Amino acid sequence: MTDVFETLPVVDEAADARLRARLVAAAERDGLLDVAYRTVDSPIGALLLAATEEGLVRVAFEREDRDAVLASLADAVSPRVLAAPARLDPVARQLDEYFTGGRRAFDVPLDLRLAKGFRRAVLAHLAEIPYGRTESYAEVAAAAGSPKAVRAVGTACATNPLPLVLPCHRVVRSDGSSGNYRGGEDAKRTLLTLEAA
Template identity: 70%
Template structure:
């Protein structure tokens, strides 16, 4: 005899999810935690390993695609665990309200290597409210002729906003491309210029 399944309430599901996160963390089974943060440039997916923030993604990148990619490249043991990313969410909120000019978060740079990593490591040196050209970043990264490679590194930056690739612009003053879209880049630059 098949008995009807009782409907789970939203409260029950939230409790079960919280319990799953707590148990997974306690057992050392939560390799990646993520949450979605609202921002003036749309919802941002923020994911972290035990080492630090490993990925920030715009909605235009497809959050589900990003999670699938993280599951295949890092670990399938991934859960939405907002509390584990409270510090990142708070610092992003402070940044978007003009109260934070640099981020103080541990980063996990495993998704970038070689010259791209050299560029990513250099980007936080571009001060809040300032910009640098792709050519200037290439020179500062030790390869002055690698202007296109800098563009690629910025486009593949796994940590946009936190690692400020939006501060890199064209030598002619043009805004250039951006992983979150040109409007998002313009918004971030305007936010920093008016603080």
């Protein structure tokens, strides 16, 4: 009896990588790459990064279902989604600098199409919260123009498509406790500890 694995072809990883690179280059050249993505390792787990021509559109944590994130991007932005790491090299480099203590703010183009209305106002304010500082949900609500919208700030943070880059981890409860976080409470504590060092 023949082992099923004996009948499978051997994959030449170098040839596979060259083929993928040619596919990505052709897609970009022909305007067929609307959403590029890649993963990067970090102290809080693997991060999925996705970008359009306009800029970074999504950062997803390891605990989020990668296939579901990519499917939601296909639905919300375009079905032309492809693993194309080079488009995300600047973001990956800045994340590495952030996690090693060499960067306090991100300087990459952003595509905010996944946030609308008040949520977008909250995201705009998140970028203004200084490294190593925190604000309460109530303070963010007031800064975003709706002092009574504390719960809506919580929702905006929970659905922030660009965590880390738009630092919702810097938003805490009024009593100073960390509160919930899309990446998990351990990740939020890790980020706050990193920035406090």
